[in-house]
Amino acid sequence: MKKKVLVLTGDYWHPTDSITPVLGEIFDEKEWDVTVTENPKDLSAEDAPDLFVSFKDVIENDQIPTPLWCDDEWTKTLDTCIKEKETGFVAVHCGLADIPEDHFITKNILRAFFITHPEQCEVSFEPVESELTEGIQPFTFSHPDEHYQMEIKGDTNVIGYSVSVNGRQPAVWYHHYGEGKVVGITPGHSYENLGEPEYLKLLRRCTAWCTR
Structure with a gap:
């Protein structure tokens, strides 16, 4: 039976069509049933996927006042999916950005x-x-990338660092969360960088671990 993955995409700086071309390189169609959506509410605890991957900034458009879409109700759904339904969660690049420091997702x-x-x-x-x-x-990525400056906030395993003229920063970390598993990955702003061969290998490794 194929594993189900829900991929969340689409914000002002990271449109869906800049991400979908690499999904076939990450998820083998023989192993995965892939659903791509721009609507966070498509994540459901009643029909929890094996894996949830977010490429979507929690502020969809920072050019105009836009509220966070990860409100208390949605956050509870994500928490239940991971902690109780064994859904793996991988947050890639903008999927990590702009979440407030005191938010439940950030802290826990x-x-x-x-x-x-x-x-x-x-x-x-x-x-x-x-x-x-x-x-x-x-x-080294073939194109310039956004070098995220990060602060680790809890018990996790940092397994990779991003390095530039701006220093050295945590770039990949992973941990268990309840019955599920969580991975954060900071690089990957552009389609070209998402398609770097070693980076794709890393993404495949992380998604596989989250659903092993």
Whole structure:
């Protein structure tokens, strides 16, 4: 039986069509039943997927006043899916951004806080030896990327760092959460960088671990 993955996409700076071309490289159609949506409310505890992947900023459009879509009701749904229904959760790049420091997702689920990012620049990735990074080589993205400045907020395992002229930052971390598993990954602003071969290998490794 195929595993079900719900992929959340679509905000002002990261449109859906910049992400969907790489999904086929991450999710083998023989193993995964992939649903792509721009609507967070498509995540349901009653029909919880095996995996939930968010590429969507919690502020869909920061050019105009827009409320966070991860309100208390939605956050409770996410919490239930992971903690009780064993849904794996992977937050990629903008899926980590703009969540308030005191938000339940920041403190309890992701256990990391996005501070800011400087102007796009050359960014490299340095893996730390772990079950998720075995065989993954250090690499530099072929295009400038947003070098996220992060603060780890709780008990997790940092297994990779992003490096640029702006310093060295946590880039990948993972932990168990109730019955489920959580991974945060900061690089990947553009389609070109999402498609980096070693980065795709990392994404495949993380999604597989979350649903193992």
